[in-house]
Amino acid sequence: MIVAIARKEFLEIVRDGRFKWTAGIMALLLLTAMAAGYQKYSAYMDMQRLSQDKTNAQWLNQGDKNPHAGAHYGNYAFKPAGPLAFFDNGINNYAGTALFMEAHKQNFAIGRPASDQSSIGRFGDLSGAMILQLLMPLLIIFLGFTAFAGERESGALRQVLSMGVSNRQLLWGKALGIGAAVLLIVGLCVAAGGVALSFADLPMENESLGARVALMALAYLLYGVIFLFLTLAVSAWAKNARAALMLLIGFWAFAAFLAPKAAVEISKAAHPTPAFGKWMADMRSHQMRGIDGVPPFARFEQESREIFAGYGADSIAELPVYVGALRLQKFEEYDFPVFEKHYGELRDSYTLQRRLQDRIGIVAPTLPLRSLSMALAGTDLIRHVDFADAAEAHRRDMARKVNDYLGKAAVSLNTGYGGGNVLIADEAVFAIVPPFKFESQGLGAVLAEHSGNFIGLALWLAAALGLALWSARRLKAEEG
Amino acid sequence: MKRIIISHEARQLFRSGAFRALLLLMAGAVAFAAWSGQRSIDRQAEGANAAAAFEDGRRARMREGTEQYQARVLAEGGEYQFASASHSPGAGPPQGTNPGVVGSTTAKYLTLPPTGLASFSIGQSDIQLSYVPVSMNPAMNITRDNELENPVNLMTGSFDIAFVVIFLLPIFILAISYDLLSSEKERGTLAMILAHPISLRELLASKIVARAGVLLAGILALGLAALLAVGASLDQTDTWVRFGLWMAATLLYALFWFALSVLVNVYGRNSAANGIALAGAWLALVVVAPTLVSLLATTLYPAPSRMELTTAARQAQTEAESAYMERLSEYYYDHLELVPEGDGSAMDFLTVAMANRNAVDKAVRPLHDEFQAQLNRQESLVQRFQFISPAIMMQLALNEISGTSADRYEHFLNQAYDFRAEWSEFFTVRFLQRSPLRPADYDQFPVFEHREEPFGAVMTRLLPSLLGMLALLATAIVVPLLRLRRYQVAAT
Numbered sequence: 001m002i003v004a005i006a007r008k009e010f011l012e013i014v015r016d017g018r019f020k021w022t023a024g025i026m027a028l029l030l031l032t033a034m035a036a037g038y039q040k041y042s043a044y045m046d047m048q049r050l051s052q053d054k055t056n057a058q059w060l061n062q063g064d065k066n067p068h069a070g071a072h073y074g075n076y077a078f079k080p081a082g083p084l085a086f087f088d089n090g091i092n093n094y095a096g097t098a099l100f101m102e103a104h105k106q107n108f109a110i111g112r113p114a115s116d117q118s119s120i121g122r123f124g125d126l127s128g129a130m131i132l133q134l135l136m137p138l139l140i141i142f143l144g145f146t147a148f149a150g151e152r153e154s155g156a157l158r159q160v161l162s163m164g165v166s167n168r169q170l171l172w173g174k175a176l177g178i179g180a181a182v183l184l185i186v187g188l189c190v191a192a193g194g195v196a197l198s199f200a201d202l203p204m205e206n207e208s209l210g211a212r213v214a215l216m217a218l219a220y221l222l223y224g225v226i227f228l229f230l231t232l233a234v235s236a237w238a239k240n241a242r243a244a245l246m247l248l249i250g251f252w253a254f255a256a257f258l259a260p261k262a263a264v265e266i267s268k269a270a271h272p273t274p275a276f277g278k279w280m281a282d283m284r285s286h287q288m289r290g291i292d293g294v295p296p297f298a299r300f301e302q303e304s305r306e307i308f309a310g311y312g313a314d315s316i317a318e319l320p321v322y323v324g325a326l327r328l329q330k331f332e333e334y335d336f337p338v339f340e341k342h343y344g345e346l347r348d349s350y351t352l353q354r355r356l357q358d359r360i361g362i363v364a365p366t367l368p369l370r371s372l373s374m375a376l377a378g379t380d381l382i383r384h385v386d387f388a389d390a391a392e393a394h395r396r397d398m399a400r401k402v403n404d405y406l407g408k409a410a411v412s413l414n415t416g417y418g419g420g421n422v423l424i425a426d427e428a429v430f431a432i433v434p435p436f437k438f439e440s441q442g443l444g445a446v447l448a449e450h451s452g453n454f455i456g457l458a459l460w461l462a463a464a465l466g467l468a469l470w471s472a473r474r475l476k477a478e479e480g
Numbered sequence: 481m482k483r484i485i486i487s488h489e490a491r492q493l494f495r496s497g498a499f500r501a502l503l504l505l506m507a508g509a510v511a512f513a514a515w516s517g518q519r520s521i522d523r524q525a526e527g528a529n530a531a532a533a534f535e536d537g538r539r540a541r542m543r544e545g546t547e548q549y550q551a552r553v554l555a556e557g558g559e560y561q562f563a564s565a566s567h568s569p570g571a572g573p574p575q576g577t578n579p580g581v582v583g584s585t586t587a588k589y590l591t592l593p594p595t596g597l598a599s600f601s602i603g604q605s606d607i608q609l610s611y612v613p614v615s616m617n618p619a620m621n622i623t624r625d626n627e628l629e630n631p632v633n634l635m636t637g638s639f640d641i642a643f644v645v646i647f648l649l650p651i652f653i654l655a656i657s658y659d660l661l662s663s664e665k666e667r668g669t670l671a672m673i674l675a676h677p678i679s680l681r682e683l684l685a686s687k688i689v690a691r692a693g694v695l696l697a698g699i700l701a702l703g704l705a706a707l708l709a710v711g712a713s714l715d716q717t718d719t720w721v722r723f724g725l726w727m728a729a730t731l732l733y734a735l736f737w738f739a740l741s742v743l744v745n746v747y748g749r750n751s752a753a754n755g756i757a758l759a760g761a762w763l764a765l766v767v768v769a770p771t772l773v774s775l776l777a778t779t780l781y782p783a784p785s786r787m788e789l790t791t792a793a794r795q796a797q798t799e800a801e802s803a804y805m806e807r808l809s810e811y812y813y814d815h816l817e818l819v820p821e822g823d824g825s826a827m828d829f830l831t832v833a834m835a836n837r838n839a840v841d842k843a844v845r846p847l848h849d850e851f852q853a854q855l856n857r858q859e860s861l862v863q864r865f866q867f868i869s870p871a872i873m874m875q876l877a878l879n880e881i882s883g884t885s886a887d888r889y890e891h892f893l894n895q896a897y898d899f900r901a902e903w904s905e906f907f908t909v910r911f912l913q914r915s916p917l918r919p920a921d922y923d924q925f926p927v928f929e930h931r932e933e934p935f936g937a938v939m940t941r942l943l944p945s946l947l948g949m950l951a952l953l954a955t956a957i958v959v960p961l962l963r964l965r966r967y968q969v970a971a972t
Contacts, residue, residue: 111786275527
């Protein structure tokens with residue numbers, strides 16, 4: 001019986017001229033979005049690899065100079081886009097792409113594509129994820145809002161129920177029929193896109209791509225089914241088709257547009273991020289006065305006896321390493337806790353904001369889905385933080401290696417002055433710093449952080465299903 | 481008869497629970513948006529003040545150093561000298577005497593003042609810093625820093641009044657008007673009403689007047705309330721002119737959606753079909769069209785990658801360094817009158833660094849200009865294609881009215897570039913002449929004063945959007961008028 005109902009529902013939808021139009025538009029948008037996404041993604045990745053190779057070569061061939069000047073020249077880390085960025089570009093337009101790694105300073109990733117775009121870009125990117133997050137629910141609503149309410153108005157519901165079909169069978173049948181129609185459009189397009197992309201050359205080592213795609217599909221499936229059951233629930237419960245439609249569209253607009261923005265503002269108020277100027281002034285003042293209130297120069301003076309003793313020396317003359325290099329390295333290290341505090345607090349505020357937004361997902365299923373989708377695509381905050389951490393680790397390693405080299409090479413300066421010109425490093429010296437390499441924490445970290453969002457979607461599914469069963473049970477065959 | 485219908489319709493509206501809930505929702509959304517817009521503007525101001533205070537404070541301490549030094553020189557005799565650039569504190573003249581050090585290690589923060597309506601439309605001001613550092617460093621550094629904001633939040637966008645107007649207001653309007661005629665027809669009351677001495681056109685007009693009246697009053701009240709709550713500089717005409725423009729744009733936009741609803745209604749489909757058509761139109765115009773235009777702009781005129789710019793700048797830097805002797809003489813060639821006697825002292829680190837910076841700046845300039853040119857091409861494409869969606873026109877218009885548009889920002893940046901030239905010149909000349917800064921010189925530093933664009937320029941950019949919406953509105957009004965004759969009153 002359920003299959004018969006599903007078949008009837010499916011055929012009725014598919015034969016409707018409106019379905020052909022909506023399906024056509026939806027398919028066109030989805031394919032355009034995927035093609036554009038892929039084109040941007042591959043152009044970005046080509047540029048990223050090319051730029052990274054170029055700056056790595058620039059680091060080596062920066063010319064013969066003082067090694068410390070070489071560390072000032074530094075190197076850049078360019079952020080790879082994330083394994084499924086062509087489907088969901090996530091925060092990539094709004095997070096920096098290039099991070100300058102230099103002596104003395106931790107930097108932010110700069111070059112946010114959004115600031116190099118027209119303000120219209122803020123309406124959002126046309127991406128596969130955007131279509132599925134925003135348009136797919138509306139498609140489900142359009143196809144399903146008449147399921148019960150429409151048949152009640154036409155009297156068909158009364159007939160069907162008189163044939164001994166249970167309400168529950170009717171619900172399952174309709175869910176299957178409509179679900180099949182939606183899958184026909186969305187599934188086909190996604191599959192076509194997937195097949196096309198599998199022929200493209202995507203650089204994806206160690207990214208557990210298969211698991212990511214499977215989890216992504218699961219998340220979107222859950223999301224679609226949530227809207228499907230909500231639609232059926234409202235259609236069964238509402239007075240008429242018109243009221244069902246209005247209610248559903250209202251909920252869709254709330255979940256997809258209003259709730260995410262409101263969640264952002266609420267999370268910003270709950271976990272405020274300082275303005276750049278304030279943050280910068282605080283951090284640099286902190287750097288100048290030192291982490292525990294002793295400025296770097298004074299601290300080095302205070303600690304110098306101890307530091308020298310570490311080398312078994314009483315005076316500069318006895319030091320086995322150049323004191324200037326030692327001081328440079330100590331100054332680097334004095335700044336670490338300052339950077340960790342200020343960058344850390346900033347990062348924490350971002351993470352707390354995102355978590356709060358995810359929790360607000362309890363009122364709008366789009367929120368957990370969106371967060372999950374970005375995380376699985378590798379275009380989320382976790383990946384960005386990983387990248388910044390990797391760059392900072394590289395920066396510290398670079399400074400330390402260069403200072404170590406300088407310490408050993410220029411030890412003669414401890415006793416005699418005027419030998420500044422011997423402080424020249426060349427390509428062979430700069431090669432002691434290995435090229436920057438970025439590896440993300442991988443899927444495990446994503447799942448650990450986002451298990452709550454899967455639970456959120458599951459809760460929504462349970463609620464939608466419960467609501468649908470409840471309204472189906474008290475389904476009335478006639479109006480009033 | 482018309483008056484009866486109008487007052488009946490208005491009363492009906494206010495009595496309906498759904499309408500009251502919607503009205504409350506709108507009021508709540510405006511209040512929330514005003515609150516968050518205000519927070520955003522306050523945060524910017526806090527950042528601008530802290531950054532300026534930090535850098536001014538550093539200069540003030542340098543000045544103190546020179547004051548102490550001057551007193552010491554006066555007391556002990558000797559010459560007021562020029563310190564060479566150094567990182568470590570020493571006994572000689574303080575760093576504050578060296579114009580090169582002051583000009584390149586401290587920055588002057590320039591602020592783009594928010595307009596009275598800035599909190600109405602955040603625009604790009606959550607990405608682009610509204611306060612930029614100017615020093616002798618390369619011009620590129622002026623735009624190097626971004627405002628700090630969680631990228632997740634940037635992606636989602638602000639819940640500002642522009643969002644309420646562009647996204648939510650149409651939904652509100654469509655919700656109260658999608659079944660303007662169809663509901664009467666479905667209940668069968670339409671034929672009955674038309675049995676009275678009133679034409680369909682008059683009936684429609686009365687219904688529209690009732691709803692539009694409620695709507696306009698609502699917008700005016702909410703807009704005014706928002707202005708009084710979070711608007712700034714209410715004593716200035718500029719603010720009120722901007723508010724007038726905001727009102728005009730919002731009314732045009734609201735009326736367009738209203739007209740669209742009427743347009744769909746006169747085709748005589750049932751309420752559910754009208755609802756679908758209007759929801760689809762909203763989706764197409766507000767959500768899909770802007771992303772398509774944006775996609776078109778970035779595909780046709782892709783901005784050269786920032787990565788490319790970065791690697792090119794480094795290439796230039798390496799070349800500059802490898803040829804620095806040459807660069808140095810070229811640099812002095814530009815400032816021939818300033819070559820110090822016995823040249824040797826000119827070879828210090830700071831001079832070389834400045835010469836390098838100069839070379840990098842020159843080498844990167846063409847790339848940077850190309851970058852900017854490509855962005856301008858994107859922007860002008862968006863300007864041309866804005867007419868396909870009232871939402872795009874409205875976003876551009878509201879950014880323009882609130883003073884958060886790309887053009888106003890560029891106008892500000894150009895002033896910053898000019899000021900950088902002035903600031904650099906001031907310190908470069910004194911540095912190359914090895915003329916030490918005295919405490920009194922600190923009062924002579926160039927001062928920045930932001931010049932607002934002439935209002936005509938704002939209007940020139942605003943007008944196409946407003947006229948575009950007017951044209952769209954006119955179309956949406958004329959079609960139903962022509963179509964109405966063929967409306968079937970009774971359900972078939």
